[in-house]
Amino acid sequence: MRNAFRGFVTSACERRSLARRRRADWVVAIAGPVIITAVLLPFGSFFALSSVLLFVLLAVIAAALIGGLRPALTAVAVGVLAGVFLHVRHYGGLRDPLGVDLAKILAFVFVGVAIAILVGELTRLAAEQGALRRVATLVARAAPPDEVFASVTAEIGLLIPADTTQIYRFERDRTASNIARWSKPGTDLPAAARWKLGGHNVTTLVARTGRPARIDNRADGTGEIGTEARAAGARTSVGAPIVVEGELWGVAVATSTGGRRFRGDTEARLAAFTALVALAIANAESRDELAASRARVLAAADEARRRIERDLHDGTQQRLTALALELRATEAAVPPDMTGIRTQLSRTAKGLAAAVDDLQEISRGIPPAILSKGGLGPAIKALARRSAIPVELELSSDTRLPERIEVGAYYVVSEALTNAVKHSGASVVYIRVDVDDLVAQISIRDDGVGGADPTRGSGLTGLQDRVESLGGTFEIANSVGHGTAILARIAMESGDNGRR
Amino acid sequence: MVVDDTGAKERAVRIAIADDDVLLREGLASLLARSGFDVVGQAGDAVALLTLVREREPELVIVDIRMPPTHSTEGLDAARSIREEHPAVGILVLSAHVEVEEAIELLAGGERIGYLLKSRVTDVGEFIDTVARIARGASIVDPSLIQELVAARRRNDPLALLTAREREVLALMAEGCSNAGIGRRLWVTDGTVEKHVKSILTKLQLPESPDDHRRVLAVIAFLEAR
Numbered sequence: 051m052r053n054a055f056r057g058f059v060t061s062a063c064e065r066r067s068l069a070r071r072r073r074a075d076w077v078v079a080i081a082g083p084v085i086i087t088a089v090l091l092p093f094g095s096f097f098a099l100s101s102v103l104l105f106v107l108l109a110v111i112a113a114a115l116i117g118g119l120r121p122a123l124t125a126v127a128v129g130v131l132a133g134v135f136l137h138v139r140h141y142g143g144l145r146d147p148l149g150v151d152l153a154k155i156l157a158f159v160f161v162g163v164a165i166a167i168l169v170g171e172l173t174r175l176a177a178e179q180g181a182l183r184r185v186a187t188l189v190a191r192a193a194p195p196d197e198v199f200a201s202v203t204a205e206i207g208l209l210i211p212a213d214t215t216q217i218y219r220f221e222r223d224r225t226a227s228n229i230a231r232w233s234k235p236g237t238d239l240p241a242a243a244r245w246k247l248g249g250h251n252v253t254t255l256v257a258r259t260g261r262p263a264r265i266d267n268r269a270d271g272t273g274e275i276g277t278e279a280r281a282a283g284a285r286t287s288v289g290a291p292i293v294v295e296g297e298l299w300g301v302a303v304a305t306s307t308g309g310r311r312f313r314g315d316t317e318a319r320l321a322a323f324t325a326l327v328a329l330a331i332a333n334a335e336s337r338d339e340l341a342a343s344r345a346r347v348l349a350a351a352d353e354a355r356r357r358i359e360r361d362l363h364d365g366t367q368q369r370l371t372a373l374a375l376e377l378r379a380t381e382a383a384v385p386p387d388m389t390g391i392r393t394q395l396s397r398t399a400k401g402l403a404a405a406v407d408d409l410q411e412i413s414r415g416i417p418p419a420i421l422s423k424g425g426l427g428p429a430i431k432a433l434a435r436r437s438a439i440p441v442e443l444e445l446s447s448d449t450r451l452p453e454r455i456e457v458g459a460y461y462v463v464s465e466a467l468t469n470a471v472k473h474s475g476a477s478v479v480y481i482r483v484d485v486d487d488l489v490a491q492i493s494i495r496d497d498g499v500g501g502a503d504p505t506r507g508s509g510l511t512g513l514q515d516r517v518e519s520l521g522g523t524f525e526i527a528n529s530v531g532h533g534t535a536i537l538a539r540i541a542m543e544s545g546d547n548g549r550r
Numbered sequence: 551m552v553v554d555d556t557g558a559k560e561r562a563v564r565i566a567i568a569d570d571d572v573l574l575r576e577g578l579a580s581l582l583a584r585s586g587f588d589v590v591g592q593a594g595d596a597v598a599l600l601t602l603v604r605e606r607e608p609e610l611v612i613v614d615i616r617m618p619p620t621h622s623t624e625g626l627d628a629a630r631s632i633r634e635e636h637p638a639v640g641i642l643v644l645s646a647h648v649e650v651e652e653a654i655e656l657l658a659g660g661e662r663i664g665y666l667l668k669s670r671v672t673d674v675g676e677f678i679d680t681v682a683r684i685a686r687g688a689s690i691v692d693p694s695l696i697q698e699l700v701a702a703r704r705r706n707d708p709l710a711l712l713t714a715r716e717r718e719v720l721a722l723m724a725e726g727c728s729n730a731g732i733g734r735r736l737w738v739t740d741g742t743v744e745k746h747v748k749s750i751l752t753k754l755q756l757p758e759s760p761d762d763h764r765r766v767l768a769v770i771a772f773l774e775a776r
Contacts, residue, residue, distance in 0.1 A: 442705060
């Protein structure tokens with residue numbers, strides 16, 4: 051799984067900007083009211099308690115917008131102190147400390163806290179919407195599930211905020227695979243990729259119930275996952291199930307190592323993300339299923355072709371040959387003086403032999419036996435020999451490949467060559483096959499007229515289908531006057547897209 | 551019974567046939583018997599053929615490349631086994647289609663080898679001649695395969711150096727004809743053939759081979775690799 055641990059790595063840049071933002075929150079919360087107080091100092095007429103507090107409210111709003119709830123509350127406290135300080139400094143004391151003044155201060159605190167909460171909630175919602183939108187965009191773009199997993203763990207971690215977030219996939223053998231993880235810089239994560247389910251821990255709870263789960267006091271965590279999490283300093287964990295098309299697929303878990311408990315709506319917020327994760331998985335699965343079904347259709351057609359070829363050679367051709375032999379025997383048995391009959395028999399035998407040759411031609415387009423016996427090299431060499439246009443062939447190795455890839459590559463070369471002979475007017479075709487551990491790359495290039503239109507019923511469309519059904523890519527560079535170049539790349543193994 | 555030029559009776563060549571198609575096998579057997587060969591046995595698969603060779607000691611086997619159980623290259627495998635156990639036995643492999651790799655593999659096993667399209671058997675005269683030549687020690691490759699090799703188009707083709715006549719001679723060399731055989735086919739004298747052969751070998755920078763079998767192998771390998 052290539053990208054599974056991408057979420058694990060938080061860039062240094064991200065880390066610095068995070069710390070800077072935290073500092074700024076508190077600077078605004080404390081310095082805001084103080085600065086407003088200082089600015090008001092020369093204007094004596096504003097020193098009525100209520101007017102000072104009104105101005106300080108601006109700083110509270112700013113702190114709430116920038117830093118959220120806690121800085122805003124700090125700003126409220128600093129604001130009260132600043133207002134009282136200015137008022138006392140100017141008038142030498144409060145007029146009615148337990149009456150009107152207290153009421154003013156209480157009203158200010160009430161409004162300040164209300165604003166802090168509302169604005170804090172609003173920014174939090176905006177942040178959550180932003181995070182969801184980013185993930186949804188990834189899903190809509192049909193990004194690989196790995197990428198979605200990595201993005202989701204990071205977004206959840208920053209949003210909640212959590213110290214670590216992980217996505218587990220439930221396996222059939224009552225284990226959970228850790229397929230994506232993110233952690234706050236400086237936090238350790240258990241390193242294993244696969245865990246046995248069981249005991250008292252969020253992952254197991256979700257696996258058992260299929261519902262969101264929470265453990266606030268990790269001290270009582272048990273089982274493989276619980277024990278390991280406790281060792282890593284986890285205090286509070288929340289998990290939300292990932293349900294793909296009605297089936298419990300996995301879980302997203304957020305964990306905090308600090309003393310802070312997660313808010314009561316954390317499960318619901320996680321669920322919004324796991325719904326997107328499920329969608330990404332379902333999409334990838336249907337894409338894979340589609341590709342697999344295309345591959346099955348092609349494989350069935352290939353098998354039918356092979357059967358036809360076998361029937362032609364071992365059945366019809368064989369039978370015709372035997373009949374021709376019999377005719378020859380009859381011909382030999384005819385008395386020498388009956389020349390008319392002998393000639394006729396001979397002619398019939400020759401006709402039969404010609405029919406056998408025709409059958410031979412018909413089965414030409416079918417992948418020859420040499421492909422399965424000798425591999426791609428000999429089969430492509432044979433194609434090159436039979437080509438009406440000279441072929442320059444370059445084969446990087448003689449290694450045998452999986453059958454589906456050999457057959458696919460054979461058809462690519464065969465069809466591209468046929469196409470070049472029919473349409474290109476080229477004087478030479480360059481065929482290059484490069485194979486390494488990861489990918490087979492087939493390139494067919496000619497120096498002909500170019501401009502072949504793959505959408506207009508040439509065999510090229512079928513080739514594209516075939517290559518894509520193998521999980522490969524197929525490109526045609528095809529500008530008029532510059533020949534045609536076809537490049538097919540087929541991976542040795544198709545990705546599992548995060549499926550079981 | 552074959553009666554040679556001196557009129558003396560020569561012992562008939564002992565032949566075993568392996569093909570899973572009974573009709574074809576019987577047809578071949580009766581054709582060969584009619585033509586003076588001694589068909590010592592027939593087999594329907596490779597295992598039966600190997601037993602047959604051990605028990606009846608034929609001088610030549612004619613074997614279909616595709617036989618039970620998998621109908622792929624059982625005949626080739628059988629040919630290999632026979633070569634190992636009974637190197638003196640000539641082998642004629644019949645195939646529904648001919649591949650240069652298979653031809654080279656067979657020829658590399660030694661002389662007295664034939665590799666023909668199955669449909670060749672219906673050209674009775676030619677086929678009987680081929681069988682007799684293999685029995686006498688020649689190695690023979692199907693003309694259609696040679697045709698394909700010679701006709702393959704190449705840029706900077708070394709064959710472009712040859713005259714049309716020389717190409718004809720080259721193809722016959724690859725098919726397994728001796729100089730005398732080439733002379734008969736092209737209606738020219740042995741001396742002329744020799745001159746052509748020398749010229750071809752020089753132009754293509756091929757080494758002179760001590761026998762026809764190695765010449766076939768060298769020419770085919772050259773044609774395949776050019």
